[in-house]
Amino acid sequence: MSISGEDGARGGFPGADDVLTVAQLNHRVARLLEAGIPRVWVCGEISNFTRAASGHWYFSIKDESAAVRAVMFRGRAQAVGFVPRVGERLELRVQVSLYEPRGDYQLQVEAMRRAGRGDLHEAFLRLRDRLSTEGLIDPARRRPIAAMPRAVGVVTSLAAAALRDVLSVMARRAPHVRVVVYPAPVQGREAAAQLCEALALAVARAEVDTLLLVRGGGSLEDLWSFNDEALARAIAASPIPIVSGVGHETDFTIADFVADLRAPTPTAAAELCCDSQAACEERLRNALGALAVAQRRRLDRAAMRLDKAAAQLVSPAQRLRLRGQRLTAAAQRLQAAVSHRTQVQAARLAAVRGRLEALDPRGVLGRGYAIVRGPSGNIVKNALDLNIGERIDVEFGSGRAQADIVHTESPF
Template sequence: MNFSDADGLRGGSSSPDGVLTVSQLNRQVARLLESGFPRVWVCGEVSNFTRAASGHWYFSIKDESAAVRAVMFRGRAQAVGFVPQPGERFEFRVQVSLYEPRGDYQVQVEALRRAGRGDLHEAFLRLRDRLAAEGLIDPARRRPLAPMPRAVGVVTSLAAAALRDVLSVMARRAPHVRVVVYPAPVQGREAAAQLCDALALAIARAEVDTLLLVRGGGSLEDLWSFNDEALARAIAASPIPVVSGVGHETDFTIADFVADLRAPTPTAAAELCCDSHAACEDRLRGALGALAVAQRRLLDRGAMRLDKAAAQLVSPAQRLRLQGQRLTAATQRLHAALAHRMESRAARLAAVHGRLEALDPRGVLGRGYAIVRGPSGAIVKNALDLNIGERIDVEFGTGRAQADIVRTDA
């Protein structure tokens, strides 16, 4: 099959005289490489490594006598779990392709593993994926560290350089924080189990607020204890927040994924586990300043209430004087009321007296009338009630007289 035939089979086209453009040539070569060359594993060193802002990795894979350009796109690069370093040797699973704009032959890397350690790396990836499926690697599960812990625990070997680094950093940055060491080997066949025991001891004693799980750098085999499933589950289940500081910045272990915080080195773990003494002093000064301001405001409000209450207080003499003034005013109001009431009643009495005087018979007699009483003393109102010869008594306005009846007329 020539290029023109291949292009035609794949829906391409060329000029009528059979001459290809450069783009057509590169496209046909790319399709031939992608369809005719199987995916293969290639062993070589990383060279000219670049991590683009897009997240893609661009580098070369080389051996003693040759090199090939390589690209690993962001989605696959994020699944690796570590960043390859120039000079490191890996096994790469690649798809052969062509970068058409420049006609450069290259490979697209789909996966990589450390050369000679493919089985370990595959086991690492399988465990990581299984724990991720259970949610143990979910960032939302991670708990924040106590910014001012009372004590920090360190799970590591007593002979490890990592322990000296941690103790040095803690003595310099946070001498006020107590450090408790839970010793365990960090390398070897029994190391993972003993790390689990040390972690369990720290949890049972409950004497620290943060745990550091640390060791220095090493090969994949050296760090393999920190890829143990039982240790990973113990870290995830720990009620005490765990900081993992294993190896160098480019080393990743399963412990890093399940810990509450991953530090790139043991030294960084010590720096991240708590605030420095200076930072604590700054925070304390800030808190004291805020407390002083709040106290001042409280005292000012109390003083205002006291002034208001004091303004309402009077001395006994002043209180008596005020009460005397109120009594005088009340007495004056009472006298005025009584005088008004007496005047009113006197006027009413005078009016009644006037009406009584108007009805007094003696007043009528004074105008020339008389009152006639019969022999029995009863007032005579009708002359026919008298008999001839009876003696009557006549009362005038002034004086009295008696008379005998000699005649009566109706």
């Protein structure tokens, strides 16, 4: 093996008299390993497994006579779909490398599948990727689980230990919640179809608020019914929120990805499907306390309004007295106003009468003047309007008289 671009003969290594640092040596060995050994599949048993806080997986892969350290970085580990267990036999696609700070030969794992079940795992990944493309695995699609359901349905086998675990948890934590079991086999060739039928029955009866789809742990083949595409689509289409609790914490199935909530175990599914009776009672006590405080404040405000209204309240007799006093005062004001107005009007009338009397012709006649009317009854203002011999009518301040014209004379 040689590395292109390195000085010196014999595959890029320096001459016998040249001196390398340890870091330089490890770097050259690492490059030789990565360039000289292609990516390969390795089969072995998992040991010393550690999942770091960073999300990286560190472990060893071994067989009967040898072992080697391995690392799987977080991005690759998230795509596996399950968490390896110590003692589990796996097939790993690896790049051989060297951890230079310690000079340790190690494997960088790019893919992982359970040994002897590569085809099933590949089918699992293909279905998961297809459902993800369709949006059925999108977390935004998941519906909230009711905290206080009226009833909870359980889809599992009547003989399953998972059912006993669920019933035990529900009886202990939430005896007030009714549990309805929709039996179906959880393993075997026909299990997936019958699980779909049980889900359809639960949806049609619409008697529960949450459904638990549960079974205990097992091998990949044992859990394969929960990787069925028809079952996955039935879960996604269910109008009732579904909690999936299949296998152990390290087991992942397609049902887990499409369910509204994934529980690591059947027991955890029962604990997550509703609040406990103690929690409900505590919330009820808090609500009653808050209601009592609000009611007390409301009554206090009402009492203050009542006191204010009572302070403004007067008896009917007192109200009549007050109104009588106001009426008397109004009558007095009205009488004074009428008297004043009468005096004003009488004064005005006297003034008008005086002006009328001043203009009355009879008033003038009383001072010695007379009104003369001609033969036609018209008032004569000019003596020359009369003819000799005409008879005139003379009106005095007191009485009347007639006279004949014997002479007329101009004032000029």
